[in-house]
Amino acid sequence: xxxxxxxxxxxxxxxxxxxxxxxxxxxxxxxxxxxxxxxxxxxxxxxxxxxxxxxxxxxxxxxxxxxxxxxxxxxxxxxxxxxxxxxxxxxxxxxxxxxxxxxxxxxxxxxxx
Numbered sequence: 001x002x003x004x005x006x007x008x009x010x011x012x013x014x015x016x017x018x019x020x021x022x023x024x025x026x027x028x029x030x031x032x033x034x035x036x037x038x039x040x041x042x043x044x045x046x047x048x049x050x051x052x053x054x055x056x057x058x059x060x061x062x063x064x065x066x067x068x069x070x071x072x073x074x075x076x077x078x079x080x081x082x083x084x085x086x087x088x089x090x091x092x093x094x095x096x097x098x099x100x101x102x103x104x105x106x107x108x109x110x111x112x113x
Contacts, residue, residue: 029081029085031073031074031078032070032073032074032078032081032082032085033085035066035067035069035070035073035078035082036082036085036086036089038062038066039063039066039082039086039101040086040089042059042062042063042066043063043086043093043097043100043101045059046059046100047093060100060103060104061104063100063101063104063105064104064105064108066082067079067082067101067104067105067108068108070082071108079105079108083098083101083102086098086101
């Protein structure tokens with residue numbers, strides 16, 4: 001049996017090569033809104049409940065998972081967009097809420113946002 005002459009391990013000619021895939025688009029407000037809503041619900045639960053113990057660890061873990069999901073969607077830009085939405089939701093409580101979220105997100109993308 002003869003090998004076909006078209007078998008080649010070299011790179012295809014330039015006209016047959018696929019162009020590089022474009023980088024993912026920045027996450028829009030609509031893309032990160034579910035993460036911001038989940039964070040706001042968790043933050044409201046923190047404000048209404050105990051500030052220490054197993055409940056707080058569970059809330060911090062939930063916030064961390066939301067941050068990881070947002071980071072997977074759009075990287076640090078998505079994380080910043082989520083933080084911006086949390087800040088806009090309630091200006092009076094924004095500083096404390098952002099501190100809690102940043103504490104939970106420490107280590108995401110190296111600098112903790």
